[in-house]
Amino acid sequence: MKLIETLKNELREIADLKGAVNVLYWDMETYMPKGGTAARAKQVAMLEAMVHERFIGEDVSNPLGELVNLDSGEIINGLDDETSRLVNEIWLDYHRAVALPKEFVEELSHASSMAHPNWVEARENNDFNLFAPHLEKLIALKHREIGYLGTQDTPYDTLLDEFEPGFTTANINVLFGELKTALVPMIKAIQESRVETKQEILHQHYDADKQWEFSEMILKDMGYNFHCGRQDQAVHPFTIDFHPTDVRVTTRINEHNLLDCLTGSIHEGGHALYEQGLDQKWYGTPFCQAISYGIHESQSRLWENLVGLSKPFWEYYFPKLQTVFPENLSAVALEDFYRAVNTIKPGFIRVDADEMTYNLHIMLRFEIEQLIINEGVDVASLPELWNDKMEEYLGIRPETDT
């Protein structure tokens, strides 16, 4: 067999294993009873360690090493463009993975799994202290990761490279700088404007089951394939794939905020269309994986904002929505509804943020993450720092620490 085929076979098996781990993650954030946390964290960590071990094992490194210099990343001559590009992408992942000890991968996975339910509990009880020790542990692990991988422009850049390969803090600062320059005065002007939208339209009581059905109808219309996926509820909406034939979305329902479920579904539907659209021919290889988190998010926000908040979208769907919720909407004009869903108003929750202030939420996180990783800001001071930055970026200050 050709070397590249040998390599692809092994990568497919590793992807099967990774897909299995993802089933465990999905369950962890949708249905798992709290008592199952500790056992699940061990199971996931064990499987993640296996995925890692196999990916840096001989069945990958031997064929890969014949196609690329494993240390320098230099591709051997004579490969066609496609194969050459594929080998380069595999090597980038390999090069990063091989620097991490298996025990570290297991520990990081375990700590993340143990942290999640505590994040949920801290959120429910509005008590940052429940989450703080977990966050501290995760930050310490991330510092260890940087130690293994080596510092790039800054320590934060080392981590950024996993999410946005090739993108640097410096690049992003330029991008965010331009965006901020344009956005901040625009948001200020909107806040000072006398135009009022009728937001109360969205905050009546909307039956959960009906919201759910409506969101699933829209997912179907978007082209999301329910034969190869499904929607469930989660505290923090996410999309996850077990294989291109099983890509799942989640959303959350708030009976007093019509947009929570709907925009959650559309946003995650955007992610899912990207995953469902990947070419299975390349299953297991980087060509059948998202190229970066930024590109992934471009798909979800395209659907959420450019489609889901547009006039044509609501010209089509508002009459349907009125039929589902006649008691809430039969007397509401399309124009008022359209303006209400497009209200620009700073809020505390990123997931619920409008199209414009959302960007500020991201910038705020980008800045705070750098302070944590590059400047060593400690966890105890985070709530105040967070609240200060919220005030600076969004002009509002949370009253509590979560």
Place this chain on the structure above:
Amino acid sequence: MKLIETLKNELREIADLKGAVNVLYWDMETYMPKGGTAARAKQVAMLEAMVHERFIGEDVSNPLGELVNLDSGEIINGLDDETSRLVNEIWLDYHRAVALPKEFVEELSHASSMAHPNWVEARENNDFNLFAPHLEKLIALKHREIGYLGTQDTPYDTLLDEFEPGFTTANINVLFGELKTALVPMIKAIQESRVETKQEILHQHYDADKQWEFSEMILKDMGYNFHCGRQDQAVHPFTIDFHPTDVRVTTRINEHNLLDCLTGSIHEGGHALYEQGLDQKWYGTPFCQAISYGIHESQSRLWENLVGLSKPFWEYYFPKLQTVFPENLSAVALEDFYRAVNTIKPGFIRVDADEMTYNLHIMLRFEIEQLIINEGVDVASLPELWNDKMEEYLGIRPETDT
């Protein structure tokens, strides 16, 4: 470390892996979209093969081999009673597993996973032919398994030994013979009796959500711990454990049969109490596993029949049920309800069968399974054989082949 501790550590890790596979099974029978079947079958088969490989690997066989003669099963001298018994139980599992090639384990798992959705579809469409090729494949694999394990009293006994260790066809024939002698005339007498129960009480329209809530209340009352478990819907109700801290039950709802959901929940609740009650101190070892399928079923049927169909049970719960379904039950007398749930009447579906005819369903399967395995009855003739046996045992004949 003591040998037995080394062994137990390895067994705990294998149990973690097995628990992870069970999450995949659970999802497969509860939420998985149909399109995910092929990928899931591969994932499960791969993980099952890993579990197998590790269980027959050196990290088990080396310490185990110091405690027991791996070929003969003879325990070394000097072990205390508890350890000696534990080693014997581990060896029984090991001895069976080591005879099976990894590829076979993978193939059997894969075939089972691929068969399940086709069983569901065949059931929905009342078309045995959709399932027949899968059943043929599974039977062929079972014959291969017998080949690896060696024929005991009969080929069927080889398979039986996995489910009821130490029990033989001969034992069961004696047991079932006695049971049949007593049951058949009793059921006949009941059928000829002029006493009529008011079964129509149970076949009114009962709202699905309310049935669900009622069944969960009863599970809680039974002592089922929802902090370490949850209930979901499945076509064929089952209980599964990922760890003693995450034991899940499933049931099914029929809005025109009040007993489907309720007895399903109580039955599975019985299984789950057994699993939740296992001593975690022994996690990973046979002491923290069910001793046999028969004992497991004794727990589920104890709850379903001896508790859930009893007079005291309904004296307590019927008034509550009347509150939930006043339109259906407010005019019904406890005595009539109690008699209705205890109706003895042959039916086609084992899961729905009453306390007495249920046993005949089991005997029928026991006989047909022996005919398949020992006599080589082919799959094509199964529907007729099944229908004949239904008539013989239960006095009723299905009109179709599923």
